[in-house]
Amino acid sequence: MSIQQILPLVGQKTLNPADYRGDHLLVAQMVEPGSKVLDVGCGDGDLLQLLESRGVDGRGIELSREGVNRCVAKGLAVVQGDADTDLVNYPDDAFDYVILSQTLQATRQPRAVLENLLRIGRRAIVSFPNFGYWKMRLQLLVGGHMPRTDNLPATWYDTPNIHFCTIKDFVQLCDEINVKMERAVALDRYGRPLRLNAPWWFWNMFGEQGVFLLSRAGKNR
Amino acid sequence: MVNVQPIKGVQGQADERLRETDNPSSQVALFGPDQPLRLDCGVDLTPFQIAYQTYGTLNADRSNAILVCHALTGDQHAANVHPVTGKSGWWETLLGPGRALDTDRYFIICSNVIGGCMGSTGPSSTNPATGKPWGLDFPIITIPDMVRAQAMLIDRLGIDTLFSVVGGSMGGMQVLQWCVAYPKRVFSALPIACSTRHSAQNIAFHELGRQAVMADPDWRQGRYFDYGTHPHRGLGVARMAAHITYLSDAALHRKFGRRMQDRDLPTFSFDADFQVESYLRHQGSSFVERFDANSYLYLTRAMDYFDIAADHNGVLAQAFRGTGTRFCVVSFTSDWLFPTSESRATVHALNAGGARVSFAEIETDRGHDAFLLDVPEFLEIAHAFLQSAAAARGLPQAGN
Numbered sequence: 001m002s003i004q005q006i007l008p009l010v011g012q013k014t015l016n017p018a019d020y021r022g023d024h025l026l027v028a029q030m031v032e033p034g035s036k037v038l039d040v041g042c043g044d045g046d047l048l049q050l051l052e053s054r055g056v057d058g059r060g061i062e063l064s065r066e067g068v069n070r071c072v073a074k075g076l077a078v079v080q081g082d083a084d085t086d087l088v089n090y091p092d093d094a095f096d097y098v099i100l101s102q103t104l105q106a107t108r109q110p111r112a113v114l115e116n117l118l119r120i121g122r123r124a125i126v127s128f129p130n131f132g133y134w135k136m137r138l139q140l141l142v143g144g145h146m147p148r149t150d151n152l153p154a155t156w157y158d159t160p161n162i163h164f165c166t167i168k169d170f171v172q173l174c175d176e177i178n179v180k181m182e183r184a185v186a187l188d189r190y191g192r193p194l195r196l197n198a199p200w201w202f203w204n205m206f207g208e209q210g211v212f213l214l215s216r217a218g219k220n221r
Numbered sequence: 222m223v224n225v226q227p228i229k230g231v232q233g234q235a236d237e238r239l240r241e242t243d244n245p246s247s248q249v250a251l252f253g254p255d256q257p258l259r260l261d262c263g264v265d266l267t268p269f270q271i272a273y274q275t276y277g278t279l280n281a282d283r284s285n286a287i288l289v290c291h292a293l294t295g296d297q298h299a300a301n302v303h304p305v306t307g308k309s310g311w312w313e314t315l316l317g318p319g320r321a322l323d324t325d326r327y328f329i330i331c332s333n334v335i336g337g338c339m340g341s342t343g344p345s346s347t348n349p350a351t352g353k354p355w356g357l358d359f360p361i362i363t364i365p366d367m368v369r370a371q372a373m374l375i376d377r378l379g380i381d382t383l384f385s386v387v388g389g390s391m392g393g394m395q396v397l398q399w400c401v402a403y404p405k406r407v408f409s410a411l412p413i414a415c416s417t418r419h420s421a422q423n424i425a426f427h428e429l430g431r432q433a434v435m436a437d438p439d440w441r442q443g444r445y446f447d448y449g450t451h452p453h454r455g456l457g458v459a460r461m462a463a464h465i466t467y468l469s470d471a472a473l474h475r476k477f478g479r480r481m482q483d484r485d486l487p488t489f490s491f492d493a494d495f496q497v498e499s500y501l502r503h504q505g506s507s508f509v510e511r512f513d514a515n516s517y518l519y520l521t522r523a524m525d526y527f528d529i530a531a532d533h534n535g536v537l538a539q540a541f542r543g544t545g546t547r548f549c550v551v552s553f554t555s556d557w558l559f560p561t562s563e564s565r566a567t568v569h570a571l572n573a574g575g576a577r578v579s580f581a582e583i584e585t586d587r588g589h590d591a592f593l594l595d596v597p598e599f600l601e602i603a604h605a606f607l608q609s610a611a612a613a614r615g616l617p618q619a620g621n
Contacts, residue, residue: 057577059572059577059578065581065582065584068581068582069581069583069598069601069602071547071579072579072580072602072605072606073601073602073605074603074605074609075606075608075609076579076609077547077577077578077611078579078580079550079568079572079578079579079580079583079584080565080580081580082563086569088574089569089572089573090572091538094572094575096572147541174380176372182578188289
């Protein structure tokens with residue numbers, strides 16, 4: 001599927017890929033039109049708006065009051081809530097997809113959150129910054145300080161990101177909790193996908209973030 | 222001798238109010254013996270009437286109607302000069318041309334609740350059997366009863382589906398009840414600062430208010446109209462206590478602090494030395510002339526009995542299962558009467574029931590009353606929610 005195909009289907013003024021974040025376009029591509037989606041940690045609702053423009057029935061959870069209010073002001077169905085504490089209130093199989101975009105590393109219980117995503121949704125789409133990215137490694141190895149990048153500019157003492165992981169770590173967790181990886185993509189620092197046939201170590205070194213389409217293993221759903 | 226000033230009503234308004242009870246200066250829908258109102262207490266109320274105001278114009282396919290539900294001491298005069306007090310409407314922040322409840326775009330209906338005292342049948346209305354006010358012979362009413370009566374009004378107006386039902390506090394309870402009782406007749410719902418059940422603390426405050434009314438000798442076992450009295454003092458105290466619950470510590474501090482009223486030193490009496498005392502007394506005395514004491518008893522009772530989950534095997538989510546209504550739930554950070562936790566419980570149940578729901582908590586120090594005030598973030602969200610619902614409903618923009 002090309003970038004143009006991922007872009008809004010109907011009634012949109014602009015069809016410029018530059019208006020959308022690379023990982024959002026990739027996530028939108030993974031979601032089948034017409035499905036029911038929950039975006040956990042939906043921020044200002046940019047991804048939800050992109051999805052809804054493609055005929056997706058979208059809902060959101062956002063921690064920050066300002067983010068929620070901006071989403072509601074855009075007409076999105078977003079509630080104020082916390083991924084760590086509020087996912088338990090959703091029934092099983094409530095959504096076709098549950099999306100956790102750039103939020104996993106900020107949760108207190110990433111494993112429990114991941115398990116909840118795949119309880120609520122038949123599929124989960126998870127994206128996160130890869131702490132194994134070569135620039136991260138280099139800063140720690142050579143600079144001797146906690147890494148900071150353009151996309152993760154916070155210092156160690158004021159970052160909301162308390163559970164960083166590498167792509168390798170994440171794959172291992174998925175294996176441990178019996179989650180099936182349907183698709184995995186590593187994106188470079190500009191949000192462009194790395195080449196597909198690269199080995200895991202290459203992605204873990206050169207991917208700035210990982211995007212995973214997950215489903216429950218051992219069940220035909 | 223210590224100076225004591227009991228609550229007194231504003232002179233001259235009582236007659237106006239009594240006139241509004243049976244012959245209101247609003248539109249009135251009369252329901253005769255062929256259309257009784259089935260009450261939860263088992264009584265058929267008949268005949269009865271509903272007084273209502275409308276704003277804006279109903280469109281050709283009758284798809285742009287919004288029902289506004291008023292709070293405990295509100296009435297149908299949401300956006301017009303009040304016939305008794307002469308004050309402007311209680312929701313003009315939200316209701317008017319170009320506002321969230323846009324009278325250029327929607328047809329807005331606001332009716333006095335059953336049990337009220339501004340023209341819909343209530344305890345101060347004339348009991349046709351005796352020719353005197355009902356008083357305590359009036360049957361106990363509930364929030365579902367109020368909504369059942371509203372649905373009969375909406376039928377009478379020839380409207381099948383309401384584009385939206387909107388209200389705060391007791392009005393919000395009616396909104397939620399509408400969505401449970403008539404899910405297919407409500408396209409969108411905006412329940413504000415409310416709950417699906419009245420909390421123990423809120424029942425306690427209501428009981429305090431009722432006991433204050435009943436302790437006033439002028440109440441006369443609810444038959445004050447026979448004696449030409451009205452329990453001003455009791456109802457005034459009830460209003461003062463309730464009014465405190467509508468505000469917040471921070472708002473009271475900001476507004477009054479410990480400042481004195483027209484004096485620099487304490488008078489060493491029980492006079493209203495503090496501005497906050499003077500303010501509360503004013504709230505009490507301006508309330509008692511425009512509101513009927515027995516209505517206050519009945520309406521507080523209706524709120525106390527409200528518990529949606531109890532009517533659905535104790536499972537709130539069951540009440541909303543499969544609903545197609547679009548919800549926007551709003552709470553305020555400093556509201557301790559209907560705190561955010563109550564709204565959050567409603568949202569959880571709506572989510573569990575698969576509803577399309579937005580939930581915004583608005584930061585303000587103005588307490589429960591914030592929904593009646595000019596709180597820009599709230600007004601903006603209400604506006605945006607209704608706009609997006611209108612787009613989904615296919616309603617044309619105003620002026621088209």
